[in-house]
Amino acid sequence: xxxxxxxxxxxxxxxxxxxxxxxxxxxxxxxxxxxxxxxxxxxxxxxxxxxxxxxxxxxxxxxxxxxxxxxxxxxxxxxxxxxxxxxxxxxxxxxxxxxxxxxxxxxxxxxxxxxxxxxxxxxxxxxxxxxxxxxxxxxxxxxxxxxxxxxxxxxxxx
Amino acid sequence: xxxxxxxxxxxxxxxxxxxxxxxxxxxxxxxxxxxxxxxxxxxxxxxxxxxxxxxxxxxxxxxxxxxxxxxxxxxxxxxxxxxxxxxxxxxxxxxxxxxxxxxxxxxxxxxxxxxxxxxxxxxxxxxxxxxxxxxxxxxxxxxxxxxxxxxxxxxxxxxxxxxxxxxxxxxxxxxxxxxxxxxxxxxxxxxxxxxxxxxxxxxxxxxxxxxxxxxxxxxxxxxxxxxxxxxxxxxxxxxxxxxxxxxxxxxxxxxxxxxxxxxxxxxxxxxxxxxxxxxxxxxxxxxxxxxxxxxxxxxxxxxxxxxxxxxxxxxxxxxxxxxxxxxxxxxxxxxxxxxxxxxxxxxxxxxxxxxxxxxxxxxxxxxxxxxxxxxxxxxxxxxxxxxxxxxxxxxxxxxxxxxxxxxxxxxxxxxxxxxxxxxxxxxxxxxxxxxxxxxxxxxxxxxxxxxxxxxxxxxxxxxxxxxxxxxxxxxxxxxxxxxxxxxxxxxxxxxxxxxxxxxxxxxxxxxxxxxxxxxxxxxxxxxxxxxxxxxxxxxxxxxxxxxxxxxxxxxxxxxxxxxxxxxxxxxxxxxxxxxxxxxxxxxxxxxxxxxxxxxxxxxxxxxxxxxxxxxxxxxxxxxxxxxxxxxxxxxxxxxxxxxxxxxxxxxxxxxxxxxxx
Numbered sequence: 001x002x003x004x005x006x007x008x009x010x011x012x013x014x015x016x017x018x019x020x021x022x023x024x025x026x027x028x029x030x031x032x033x034x035x036x037x038x039x040x041x042x043x044x045x046x047x048x049x050x051x052x053x054x055x056x057x058x059x060x061x062x063x064x065x066x067x068x069x070x071x072x073x074x075x076x077x078x079x080x081x082x083x084x085x086x087x088x089x090x091x092x093x094x095x096x097x098x099x100x101x102x103x104x105x106x107x108x109x110x111x112x113x114x115x116x117x118x119x120x121x122x123x124x125x126x127x128x129x130x131x132x133x134x135x136x137x138x139x140x141x142x143x144x145x146x147x148x149x150x151x152x153x154x155x156x157x158x
Numbered sequence: 159x160x161x162x163x164x165x166x167x168x169x170x171x172x173x174x175x176x177x178x179x180x181x182x183x184x185x186x187x188x189x190x191x192x193x194x195x196x197x198x199x200x201x202x203x204x205x206x207x208x209x210x211x212x213x214x215x216x217x218x219x220x221x222x223x224x225x226x227x228x229x230x231x232x233x234x235x236x237x238x239x240x241x242x243x244x245x246x247x248x249x250x251x252x253x254x255x256x257x258x259x260x261x262x263x264x265x266x267x268x269x270x271x272x273x274x275x276x277x278x279x280x281x282x283x284x285x286x287x288x289x290x291x292x293x294x295x296x297x298x299x300x301x302x303x304x305x306x307x308x309x310x311x312x313x314x315x316x317x318x319x320x321x322x323x324x325x326x327x328x329x330x331x332x333x334x335x336x337x338x339x340x341x342x343x344x345x346x347x348x349x350x351x352x353x354x355x356x357x358x359x360x361x362x363x364x365x366x367x368x369x370x371x372x373x374x375x376x377x378x379x380x381x382x383x384x385x386x387x388x389x390x391x392x393x394x395x396x397x398x399x400x401x402x403x404x405x406x407x408x409x410x411x412x413x414x415x416x417x418x419x420x421x422x423x424x425x426x427x428x429x430x431x432x433x434x435x436x437x438x439x440x441x442x443x444x445x446x447x448x449x450x451x452x453x454x455x456x457x458x459x460x461x462x463x464x465x466x467x468x469x470x471x472x473x474x475x476x477x478x479x480x481x482x483x484x485x486x487x488x489x490x491x492x493x494x495x496x497x498x499x500x501x502x503x504x505x506x507x508x509x510x511x512x513x514x515x516x517x518x519x520x521x522x523x524x525x526x527x528x529x530x531x532x533x534x535x536x537x538x539x540x541x542x543x544x545x546x547x548x549x550x551x552x553x554x555x556x557x558x559x560x561x562x563x564x565x566x567x568x569x570x571x572x573x574x575x576x577x578x579x580x581x582x583x584x585x586x587x588x589x590x591x592x593x594x595x596x597x598x599x600x601x602x603x604x605x606x607x608x609x610x611x612x613x614x615x616x617x618x619x620x621x622x623x624x625x626x627x628x629x630x631x632x633x634x635x636x637x638x639x640x641x642x643x644x645x646x647x648x649x650x651x652x653x654x655x656x657x658x659x660x661x662x663x664x665x666x667x668x669x670x671x672x673x674x675x676x677x678x679x680x681x682x683x684x685x686x687x688x689x690x691x692x693x694x695x696x697x698x699x700x701x702x703x704x705x706x707x708x709x710x711x712x713x714x715x716x717x718x719x720x721x722x723x724x725x726x727x728x729x730x731x732x733x734x735x736x737x738x739x740x741x742x743x744x745x746x747x748x749x750x751x752x753x754x755x756x757x758x759x760x761x762x763x764x765x766x767x768x769x770x771x772x773x774x775x776x777x778x779x780x781x782x783x784x785x786x787x788x789x790x791x792x793x794x795x796x797x798x799x800x801x802x803x804x805x806x807x808x809x810x811x812x813x814x815x816x817x818x819x
Contacts, residue, residue: 020393022759023681023769044542050400052544055393095544102538106529110522110551117514125502141358148274152360 020055025062027069036069039081043068044093052095064093161226164214165305168255171207171262172295174200178265178288182281186353194281201269201284204291205262212246212259215304219246225311228252228304234317234736236707244328245318250452251304253331257448258294260332260339261287264368268343275364282350283343290342293475301468317736320708326386333379334406338444340372341413344420345441348434349483352490357434362424365437367796369420370653373413374792380406381785392742392757394675394773396781397668399548404527405447408520412440415516418509426506426571428498431491436513438487442480443520449476450527504574508566515559522551553607560614560665563658564621568628582628586620601674608673611665619662626655653795657788664784670752670777683767691774693754694718695727699766700758708732713758713768717747727756752776 021040027033040054045061053061053068064085071081085093097103141149178200185193218226219242222235232249233242247256265287272280298304321327347365351357383403388396397403419433449472500506526543533541564586568579594613601609627633629651630643676691684699700713715727727745734741747754752774759769 021679023679023762026679042544042546044544050398050542050544055395055398090540092540092542095542096546096550097541097543102533103529103541106525106541106543106547109525110518110555113518113521113525114555117518121502121510121514128499145276145358148276149358149360151274152363 020057020061021065022062025065025069027073032069032072035078036065036072039068039072039078040065042082042095043085044095046089046093064089160214160217161223161305161307164211164218165303167207167210167214168295168299168305171204171211171258172292172299174204174207175288175291175295178204179285179292183285183353186278186281186285189278191277194277197281197284198269200288201262201265204288205266208255208259208262212255215252215255216243216246218305219243222315224313224315225307225309226304227306227308230308230312230315232318233315234707235314236735237318237323238706240325240328241318241323244322247331247335248318248322248328251298251302253335253452254294254298254302255304256332257335257339258291258298260335261291261294261342264339264343265291272364279347279350279354279361282353283346286346286349287342290346290479293479297468297471297475301471317707317734320732320734320737320739320741321390323707323734324386324390326382326390330379330382330386333375333382335379335448337372337374337376337379337406337413338409338448340368340375341409341416341437341441341444343368344372344416344437345483348437349486351434351494352486355490355493357423357430357494359424359427362420362433365433366417366420366424369413369416369437369440370792370796373410373417374789374796376406376410376413377785377792378789380410381782381789385782388778389744389746390741392744393771394671394677394744394753394755394775394778396671396778399526399545401527402451404523404548405450408523408527409440409443409447411516411520411523412436412443415513415520416440418512418516422498422506422509426498426500428496428500428506429510430494430496431487432513434491434494435487436517438480438483439517439520442476442483443524445476445479498572500571501573503569503576505566505569505571507574508562508569511562512559512566515555519552519555522555523548526551557614560618560661563661564618564624567622567625567654567658583621583624586617586624589620590617605673608669611669611673615662615666615669618665619659622655622658622662649798650795653791653798656791656794660784660787660789660791662784663787664781667777667780667782667784671775671781674776676774678772680770681762681767682770683765688770688772690772691752691754691776692719693724693774695756695772697768697770700761700768705732707736708734711758711761711768713756713770715745715756715770715772717754725754727754729756729758731758748779750779753778 021037027036037054041052043053043064045051045053045056045058045064047058047060048056051061053064068081068085071084076084082094091098097106099107178197181193182195182197182200185191185196215228217223218229219233220239222229222233222242224230228249228251229245232245232252237245246252265284268275268280268283268287272283275283344365347361347368351361380403383406384396387398388394416433416436419429419436422429423433498506526548529543530541533539564583565576565579568582569575590613593616594609597609597612629647630640632640635643678688678690680688682688682697684697687694687696689695694717696716696718698714698716700711703710703712710730710732712728712730715729717724717727725747727747729745730743732741732743733739742757742759745756755773755775757771757773759771761768
């Protein structure tokens with residue numbers, strides 16, 4: 001698998017420059033083309049670093065763009081096209097990973113973080129209402145510290 | 159010789175940092191004044207030594223000394239001088255050297271201007287700074303020596319990646335690093351406070367300016383990177399949720415939270431433990447950001463493993479710094495007692511809500527950025543986490559905060575009242591609804607998210623302006639009274655107003671550019687015309703040319719609107735001599751309504767036809783202007799008298815004169 005990736009990467013780099021979507025690829029039907037663009041934005045160019053096939057110049061991305069359009073012209077629904085690409089390249093091509101066991105933490109994580117943060121905040125206010133803000137009583141400033149603080153504060157009043 | 163001198167001073171700097179990181183710390187524990195005082199000369203000497211090392215590397219790049227490996231790999235004689243210099247930090251080794259240089263500059267600044275700091279706190283802060291430095295020196299000297307020689311020297315160098323040969327990207331890394339390293343000061347202060355066992359308002363007054371300065375640089379650095387992507391990559395994108403971008407965005411989110419919680423510590427003597435923890439988190443994310451980008455771990459876990467020495471060192475360093483500081487926090491943090499009480503609905507409560515959202519957002523971005531790596535590392539298979547994921551998670555987290563941002567400044571400290579605050583926002587709310595409906599009627603068929611984001615921007619903008627109007631008693635006092643209040647407003651208050659206003663402007667830009675970009679891709683022959691976003695682009699053909707170290711093709715478009723000439727656009731396509739790598743230089747004509755953006759691609763056939771891409775990117779300039787307003791607000795707040803480093807000493811001597819300027 002890894003060697004295969006390296007090979008493709010080498011080919012992609014050796015290949016001449018080709019900008020992202022080219023005029024020759026664009027479908028005549030604007031509605032179909034619009035759907036193709038939307039689908040392309042969610043599919044990863046597997047030989048690039050975090051680029052969608054819509055943005056990428058790589059040959060493989062171009063092939064995938066053409067493939068997506070071929071399927072659309074053949075009458076596939078958006079989901080059919082994505083499923084087809086996934087069946088050939090694996091779920092790695094999906095920039096928005098599907099919810100399943102391996103990605104459960106990824107999808108549930110942010111919600112858990114939000115809830116944990118809200119709970120921590122609620123606990124903080126509950127503790128504060130009970131009057132204990134951290135246990136020990138604040139220690140008084142030493143004379144030297146008091147003088148320095150006064151010097152700092154005095155400057156503020158101007 | 160000069161490269162060896164640089165190598166040698168780097169080793170000396172390591173020893174200086176070892177002394178600085180140990181003796182003053184022991185001195186502070188044992189109340190030994192002379193040992194504590196050692197922190198100052200060592201910090202200054204460390205800075206001078208690194209500065210010499212940095213100059214040596216710069217010399218090697220400027221004179222194209224191809225006996226130095228780093229110069230061979232990243233420079234070429236045909237490169238313009240500015241990119242020879244930016245090549246110094248345009249690579250792994252050199253960027254680390256820049257990092258420690260900035261670290262030592264900041265350390266020396268504390269040593270020289272920190273006269274009003276308690277001696278034990280100052281000694282501990284400088285010691286912690288030096289510990290970070292020791293880690294970096296060891297990393298450089300053991301695994302990434304920028305001064306390594308090569309024999310025999312090649313005839314010429316391999317050149318710098320053409321994408322990096324650009325003014326925007328030449329200054330992007332130094333800006334980012336000023337931000338990352340600025341947060342190291344907040345970190346050092348936090349660790350020193352944990353060792354001392356106390357945090358007070360004076361502490362917060364020292365931490366805030368460093369955090370604010372770091373935040374300004376980081377904001378500018380991120381914007382510079384985004385701007386570069388916008389004009390250089392050639393399809394008008396400006397944010398991709400790329401791991402490299404996330405690496406700088408996470409410290410920004412945490413740093414923004416820190417900025418707000420430090421305000422609470424300073425004014426209300428509470429949230430101390432949390433602020434210390436935020437300082438640790440922010441710097442940890444900065445460190446992670448530095449290494450994520452530089453270690454190659456992002457390309458793949460395999461690339462990381464190809465150079466195990468570096469990878470293992472980075473992991474150990476991260477574990478020591480992050481694990482060690484969190485352990486210290488767990489041990490000493492509970493001793494940081496707070497006295498200021500406040501209700502959930504209050505200014506403190508609003509600032510805490512900001513903290514909640516910003517840290518949650520940072521955590522979500524961290525999760526999405528590292529998840530593919532972690533999953534792969536534990537053998538869970540390969541998964542891609544791209545923009546659709548981040549947009550789906552990040553936007554819902556941020557929306558409540560932007561809504562609250564307009565309300566928060568109206569709440570009183572300690573105990574606020576929501577209803578009066580909301581009633582003062584009546585006008586802002588009405589304007590928002592009107593603007594939302596107007597946007598809806600114009601762009602009803604467009605994405606709903608764009609309309610919603612636009613309304614949000616209007617809400618935040620008008621809410622912030624309402625607060626400003628209330629502060630100067632506009633229309634409620636005579637106009638000259640309002641004007642007087644306007645002029646007398648503290649600069650830190652301006653910082654808040656401009657910071658929030660800048661974000662509102664930037665959100666409007668993001669909404670426009672994100673939702674209503676018009677794109678047109680076609681083959682054009684000379685004389686062809688195409689209409690994009692109401693503008694007519696007439697293609698006049700393309701010519702070949704030659705730049706300093708590249709050959710180019712530049713096309714010419716005459717752009718008109720309703721028959722009137724608007725602009726002449728000359729996009730370029732460059733091929734660099736050394737690497738043969740092509741780059742696009744988009745031609746952009748900026749207006750307040752949007753950018754006219756043209757790119758020229760490959761030739762088609764033999765009759766002078768070219769692939770052209772033409773975009774209308776609405777409101778893009780608002781993003782850059784908004785960011786500038788934010789940075790300007792931060793800088794203005796930094797000049798507030800209270801924040802001026804060393805200001806309390808003003809009457810006592812020359813050091814303060816230097817600090818005040």
